Amino acid sequence: GQNIDQPTEMTATEGAIVQINCTYQTSGFNGLFWYQQHAGEAPTFLSYNVLDGLEEKGRFSSFLSRSKGYSYLLLKELQMKDSASYLCAVRRRRALTFGSGTRLQVQP
Amino acid sequence: GAVVSQHPSWVICKSGTSVKIECRSLDFQATTMFWYRQFPKQSLMLMATSNEGSKATYEQGVEKDKFLINHASLTLSTLTVTSAHPEDSSFYICSARAGEASGFTSNEQFFGPGTRLTVL
Numbered sequence: 096g097q098n099i100d101q102p103t104e105m106t107a108t109e110g111a112i113v114q115i116n117c118t119y120q121t122s123g124f125n126g127l128f129w130y131q132q133h134a135g136e137a138p139t140f141l142s143y144n145v146l147d148g149l150e151e152k153g154r155f156s157s158f159l160s161r162s163k164g165y166s167y168l169l170l171k172e173l174q175m176k177d178s179a180s181y182l183c184a185v186r187r188r189r190a191l192t193f194g195s196g197t198r199l200q201v202q203p
Numbered sequence: 204g205a206v207v208s209q210h211p212s213w214v215i216c217k218s219g220t221s222v223k224i225e226c227r228s229l230d231f232q233a234t235t236m237f238w239y240r241q242f243p244k245q246s247l248m249l250m251a252t253s254n255e256g257s258k259a260t261y262e263q264g265v266e267k268d269k270f271l272i273n274h275a276s277l278t279l280s281t282l283t284v285t286s287a288h289p290e291d292s293s294f295y296i297c298s299a300r301a302g303e304a305s306g307f308t309s310n311e312q313f314f315g316p317g318t319r320l321t322v323l
Contacts, residue, residue: 128312130314135294135317136317137296137316138314139314140312140314182247189235189252190237190252191237191249192249193239193248195246
């Protein structure tokens with residue numbers, strides 16, 4: 096089976112940096128994804144890691160350590176529109192298993 | 204870009220009726236489509252994996268006779284909720300994985316906008 100853990104809620108200030116952690120236990124690991132989801136909408140793709148290290152894409156970066164079963168999503172220069180749920184998802188073979196999501200609230 | 208559409212975007216039905224939800228890949232061929240369900244304030248739960256021209260693979264605990272999946276072409280998969288009951292009310296989201304021939308990497312999975320089902 097798979098077990099994916101991430102914090103339920105986080106709060107940060109506009110303009111700041113926030114790191115959302117995700118730990119996982121799985122067999123047959125085939126990549127880790129981060130998605131952003133606003134309330135009532137479908138998830139949108141943010142990042143993908145399959146090898147150890149940091150992937151940077153604009154204000155968003157994602158890190159993976161396969162040996163530790165650990166990933167984080169780093170959001171820089173936070174904006175109010177970044178208030179959303181952030182979903183960590185692990186791929187095993189073809190299907191994704193999602194964590195419960197972290198609700199991020201950005202405050203002025 | 205890769206666009207996935209779902210129809211309808213929302214539906215309200217009476218208990219005991221059946222509801223069909225369509226998922227279409229608009230500008231690429233989807234070798235595999237996935238159906239998820241999401242209850243309020245919860246994460247997405249994979250219901251089934253659908254491959255074009257073959258039977259869907261259902262996750263443990265998902266009734267295949269209640270949630271009928273048909274993937275008749277490389278651009279269309281349908282989910283039919285049969286004899287819907289109030290507990291089936293949820294947000295149903297499909298995603299599509301493009302084949303290599305479509306020009307996308309196998310890493311990419313594109314989500315539809317979701318269908319909100321309310322069963323009275």
